[in-house]
Amino acid sequence: MAETAPASPRTRFAQNDDGVVVIIGSGAGGGTLAHELTRRGIRVVLFEAGKRLTLEDFSQVPGEAFAMLTWLDPRTQSGTWTVREDFPTLPSWTCKTVGGTTVHWTGACPRQQPWELRARTEYGDLPGTSLIDWPIAYEELEKYYDLAERRLVVTRRHGVPGLPASNKFKVMYAGAKALGYQRVHTGYMAINSQPADGRPPCLQMGFCVQGCKIGAKWSTLYTEIPRAEATGNLDLRAECMVTRIEHGPDGRVTGVVYRDPSGREQRQRARLVCVACNAVETARLLLLSESGKFPRGLANSSDQVGRNYCHHVGGFVWGCFDKPVHAWRGAVLAGVVEDETKNDPKRGFVGGYHLELAMLDLPSLPLAGLPYMWGRELAAVMEDYRNMSGMFICGEDLPRPDNRITLDPTVRDQYGLPVAHIHVDDHENDTAMRTHAQTQATRIFEAVGARRVVCSRATPATHNMCTARMSADPCDGVCNGWGQTHDVPNLFISDGSAFSTPGSANPTLTIVALALRQADYIERQMSARSI
Ligand SMILES: Cc1cc2nc3c(=O)[nH]c(=O)nc-3n(C[C@H](O)[C@H](O)[C@H](O)COP(=O)(O)OP(=O)(O)OC[C@H]3O[C@@H](n4cnc5c(N)ncnc54)[C@H](O)[C@@H]3O)c2cc1C
Numbered sequence: 113m114a115e116t117a118p119a120s121p122r123t124r125f126a127q128n129d130d131g132v133v134v135i136i137g138s139g140a141g142g143g144t145l146a147h148e149l150t151r152r153g154i155r156v157v158l159f160e161a162g163k164r165l166t167l168e169d170f171s172q173v174p175g176e177a178f179a180m181l182t183w184l185d186p187r188t189q190s191g192t193w194t195v196r197e198d199f200p201t202l203p204s205w206t207c208k209t210v211g212g213t214t215v216h217w218t219g220a221c222p223r224q225q226p227w228e229l230r231a232r233t234e235y236g237d238l239p240g241t242s243l244i245d246w247p248i249a250y251e252e253l254e255k256y257y258d259l260a261e262r263r264l265v266v267t268r269r270h271g272v273p274g275l276p277a278s279n280k281f282k283v284m285y286a287g288a289k290a291l292g293y294q295r296v297h298t299g300y301m302a303i304n305s306q307p308a309d310g311r312p313p314c315l316q317m318g319f320c321v322q323g324c325k326i327g328a329k330w331s332t333l334y335t336e337i338p339r340a341e342a343t344g345n346l347d348l349r350a351e352c353m354v355t356r357i358e359h360g361p362d363g364r365v366t367g368v369v370y371r372d373p374s375g376r377e378q379r380q381r382a383r384l385v386c387v388a389c390n391a392v393e394t395a396r397l398l399l400l401s402e403s404g405k406f407p408r409g410l411a412n413s414s415d416q417v418g419r420n421y422c423h424h425v426g427g428f429v430w431g432c433f434d435k436p437v438h439a440w441r442g443a444v445l446a447g448v449v450e451d452e453t454k455n456d457p458k459r460g461f462v463g464g465y466h467l468e469l470a471m472l473d474l475p476s477l478p479l480a481g482l483p484y485m486w487g488r489e490l491a492a493v494m495e496d497y498r499n500m501s502g503m504f505i506c507g508e509d510l511p512r513p514d515n516r517i518t519l520d521p522t523v524r525d526q527y528g529l530p531v532a533h534i535h536v537d538d539h540e541n542d543t544a545m546r547t548h549a550q551t552q553a554t555r556i557f558e559a560v561g562a563r564r565v566v567c568s569r570a571t572p573a574t575h576n577m578c579t580a581r582m583s584a585d586p587c588d589g590v591c592n593g594w595g596q597t598h599d600v601p602n603l604f605i606s607d608g609s610a611f612s613t614p615g616s617a618n619p620t621l622t623i624v625a626l627a628l629r630q631a632d633y634i635e636r637q638m639s640a641r642s643i
């Protein structure tokens with residue numbers, strides 16, 4: 113079983129120690145960066161708003177797990193996306209716990225495509241979008257993808273065997289092959305197919321979203337964070353919510369204000385600050401840190417903080433069959449059709465999408481998978497639960513300047529601070545892509561005899577990106593190609609907020625690759641004393 117226990121004795125750095133690096137958020141970006149910096153001898157204070165749990169704490173009762181892990185502080189929303197109607201109180205689904213959303217996640221680790229990093233060049237000047245190219249080329253990212261895949265022990269990469277086929281995968285595979293798809297397999301998964309990295313192989317229990325009780329699935333909770341603690345250079349402050357990043361008269365950040373577990377306000381000084389709160393909260397924290405020098409929010413002279421919010425074209429497709437599939441068994445997302453991951457405008461839209469295997473547990477399927485359905489119609493579908501199989505659409509949505517995170521003018525959190533407000537209007541490209549993906553997924557299920565196929569609408573955003581994006585031109589974004597903000601040299605963006613565009617890949621592998629790359633840069637700059 114993987115190890116979650118804190119190192120003993122616990123490292124503590126003084127609150128007035130201005131030589132430490134402060135990282136905010138302990139998920140994919142922050143947890144990875146913390147390990148990378150501490151193993152190089154750099155002292156880190158890692159702030160995490162949520163509690164530290166152990167594998168024993170995880171509950172396989174879905175409602176209990178959701179309540180234990182999810183970010184439940186209020187968020188508000190507006191816009192034409194259907195999430196506003198279907199999930200009025202949950203526009204975005206993220207975690208508040210040590211390990212962040214890597215506790216909840218399902219482990220799919222595809223890479224971005226080389227051309228997705230040149231989206232503006234590739235797709236052209238599309239009306240209603242704010243597309244840019246990434247300031248880094250795929251070739252630069254490639255070696256960090258290799259490193260990230262080895263760190264996460266991703267299946268089907270670097271000689272690691274794929275996960276075995278579950279029943280639901282066999283259904284998807286047979287249908288996809290009947291349609292002529294070629295690139296269909298059990299996925300690039302950060303879930304062990306064999307013992308590796310001190311963690312056991314997957315038992316195909318199907319509780320990935322509730323937290324993997326044996327640690328077969330990678331999470332910073334039991335990989336990067338305990339390893340960082342073992343260096344003696346990590347001071348993890350769980351249940352400590354950062355409410356503001358402070359700066360000096362020269363505009364360089366000097367530390368953070370936070371609430372300790374008892375709710376008391378405290379301060380921590382810092383040499384530099386890295387923000388990895390997941391893209392909604394990262395934007396919110398920068399906006400909350402406004403000052404006389406940064407009246408629109410910290411590092412926001414471009415007015416790009418919070419804008420260009422991307423969340424992927426998502427949604428479920430459910431097939432109902434005559435015979436049992438038992439689709440709740442087996443790793444939740446371990447299967448993919450990659451053939452539609454291409455830019456072929458003849459399909460009626462730019463960009464591509466993945467069709468991924470998926471299943472939801474019984475209470476979640478009607479709630480999250482078919483929220484618009486009711487009464488007899490829903491009952492008829494749910495009668496088929498044993499005979500159902502599912503797929504998840506993960507496609508590239510297009511950045512729009514007004515799809516953005518702002519501070520809600522009226523709703524406040526437990527500390528009296530404005531909560532994040534999320535505004536999303538779907539672009540017609542997103543709608544066309546969703547329709548295409550739903551049609552293809554329906555055809556896959558029908559090719560293997562589905563009696564009935566039903567589609568969800570958009571789901572709460574589990575992938576949050578681009579709200580403090582990298583840009584070559586400081587006017588177009590918030591940070592440079594290293595995640596270093598254009599305005600404040602000792603302030604870094606270390607999560608999916610920094611993506612210039614979302615691509616069609618589930619984001620976590622890219623977040624980890626960028627964090628590994630950023631750690632190299634921070635070490636060099638600290639050694640050169642330029643930050
Ligand atoms: C159900 C589900 C399934 C998913 N499956 C996949 C998948 O298969 N593949 C994939 O690539 N991605 C998947 N994702 C998305 C993936 O989990 C995220 O992309 C990833 O975890 C984001 O990393 P992050 O570091 O940006 O943020 P997180 O991992 O969310 O970490 C952010 C942390 O910051 C903390 N925080 C926020 N604000 C503050 C503050 N002010 N002070 C202190 N702490 C703060 C939060 O509590 C949180 O713990 C899934 C997500 C969900 C919900």
Ligand code: SF4
Pocket residue numbers: 303313314315316317318319320321323324325326327328329442443444
């Ligand atoms: S299916 Fe595998 S990864 Fe998912 S919870 Fe079970 S053992 Fe863990």
